Amino acid sequence: MxxxxxxxxxxxxxxxxxxxxxxxxxxxxxxxxxxxxxxxxxxxxxxxxxxxxxxxxxxxxxxxxxxxxxxxxxxxxxxxxxxxxxxxxxHDLGVDPGLQKDGVEKHLQELLAEHPGTLSAGLTLVRREFPTAIGPVDLMCRDAAGAAVAVEIKRRGEIDGVEQLTRYLELLNRDPALRPVRGIFAAQEIKPQARVLATDRGITCAVVDYDALRGMDDAEDRLF
Amino acid sequence: MxxxxxxxxxxxxxxxxxxxxxxxxxxxxxxxxxxxxxxxxxxxxxxxxxxxxxxxxxxxxxxxxxxxxxxxxxxxxxxxxxxxxxxxxxHDLGVDPGLQKDGVEKHLQELLAEHPGTLSAGLTLVRREFPTAIGPVDLMCRDAAGAAVAVEIKRRGEIDGVEQLTRYLELLNRDPALRPVRGIFAAQEIKPQARVLATDRGITCAVVDYDALRGMDDAEDRLF
DNA sequence: ACGTTGATTTCGTAA
DNA sequence: TTACGAAGTCAACGT
Known part of the structure; x- marks a missing residue:
């Protein structure tokens, strides 16, 4: 340097x-x-x-x-x-050991993939990063009745995220094998405007407690 | 500092x-x-x-x-x-006089406004920054048949840009004096997913060569 | 003041 | 390797 x-x-x-x-x-x-x-x-x-x-x-x-x-x-x-x-x-700085991050969207996705029931009772995971022509759906699930549910996860829920989920739902609902597909918009915090738009489109909003999820995960770890 | x-x-x-x-x-x-x-x-x-x-x-x-x-x-x-x-x-650095830039999206818009025919044969400019209730359309044009064409310009074409153009088209097509309005998505580079979404919505994609456009402009300058 | 849009974006991850 | 989405994005511009 x-x-x-x-x-x-x-x-x-x-x-x-x-x-x-x-x-x-x-x-x-x-x-x-x-x-x-x-x-x-x-x-x-x-x-x-x-x-x-x-x-x-x-x-x-x-x-x-x-x-x-x-x-x-x-x-x-x-x-x-x-x-x-x-x-x-x-100055000789040497090689840096690098940055450790925590709390990003990926981690939230991992936690929700392990505990989909916290989003809606009876929900089970089909797969993470479910591929579509316009990008992957964060979580594809099925509800207690067996119907498909697409979940979009954000750290902060804003209008962009609702738009994204809407695009996925429109595409997924064209597939006779999947339809009807409903949507859940999950975030640590959901802005009022995003909530209004989601509700207007029949999308369920779910506010996620990151610390509580992490706690559930730790509790599970201790069982093994 | x-x-x-x-x-x-x-x-x-x-x-x-x-x-x-x-x-x-x-x-x-x-x-x-x-x-x-x-x-x-x-x-x-x-x-x-x-x-x-x-x-x-x-x-x-x-x-x-x-x-x-x-x-x-x-x-x-x-x-x-x-x-x-x-x-x-x-160290005492003082106040910096600041950066001067050239070659960003604004310039691409200026060049395309002068050469709309490179986007689609016979296209002519109506006006730049055409105002709508949800923001300005980069270029409003008419094709050879006299039909309205809205052009959205990006340096890199991604899904967000297609969404933006879609919103404009939806609004513009409500105006009986303009409809039908079709869309052209112009960028120096268009991502595959953005192309899929645009095509699905009947929007034409146009890849723009900035250097070639600048060349055309310089050639014109020499005529005067 | 607030929201929207662009960027020599950079960064990570999955295909 | 490439391509795509997210970012503690930041900054400029218009309402």
Missing amino acids: RLVVARCQVDYAGRLTAHLPMATRVIMVKADGSVLVHSDGGSYKPLNWMSPPCTLREGTTEDGAVEWTVTSKTDDTLRILIEEIHADTR | RLVVARCQVDYAGRLTAHLPMATRVIMVKADGSVLVHSDGGSYKPLNWMSPPCTLREGTTEDGAVEWTVTSKTDDTLRILIEEIHADTR
Whole structure:
């Protein structure tokens, strides 16, 4: 990892072209050759960057100015013209052990796949990620009467999710072997507008308690 | 801007919970208080971060270890436990003049507005950003027979874009003065699932060559 | 202030 | 390897 604080001008040409006027910024060069140009504000996204794999070449212009050229396989180029360097340090960071996440949609799907009855009494799982031409249905189930039930799972239930489930239901209900298929929209939190739209379309809403589900899972684990 | 290279452990709790084991990393603290934790790989995205507005509090644990706590208004917290500091520097960057871009969707729309015939032979422009109650249609055109055609433009064509165009078409087709209105889904690249959905709804897909369009435009400029 | 849309999105996972 | 959906997405723009 190399950290450079410098007054610089940056030009990118690739998917689009972008230009940064001369100003003082932080340039981060990672071990894999990728380059990030950060300002003192904004979000975690750099003003300009080059993703790996890429190569950095340090040169000088005909005027004698320092010029870095970063090029990728796909001919994208990032050109950094450096007017003045305020700091330039290198650090050996080693390999990072990586990030551990918890609480994302996938985990919620796993838990609901193991406990479909919490969505609606008597519900049983047919399969997860049930494939259709327009994408997989999160959970395909059957209710106590044997009728098909499509479940769409979100961390936060918004209108997009209801639209998605509606598309699946429309397609699935064309299949004589499955129909009638009803829908359940499951989320940790369901926005009022999404609930209204779902209800209007005959879709059941189910608010899921993630901690309770995880608790059920732990309880089961202890039995074995 | 403050740059710290340190052996640290990071824990985040907010929308999700995430944990980074003890390792050497770069911590970037921006002028607005936002914090980015970078490793020596990956892309421009930090391993962990806190977006502004937020406040950084430097403290010590009961064991005497250095502990930074970053909290946002929405109760998200980022806790950085620092074992050893390798470098700690501050730099005055000033306000950045900002990025200038060219080649994004807006430009694609401008080019297609000038050359609607590349989407479908005989197509002519009625107007760009044609207003409707649920938002503007990118291009409203007429075909050789005089029938209305709504065009939705994306850089990458995915299902969301088809949904958007479908909503417009549904609304436009309620207007006796316009109907029947057909749709064209134009993008530099169209995903298979989006194509399936579009075709199923009677929407034409058009793959657009941005460079070729730009070439046509340059050729025209030379005539004047 | 709030919602919608785009992005050099990046990232993970399944086919 | 590719393709697709999700993201602690972020940021810009219009209402």
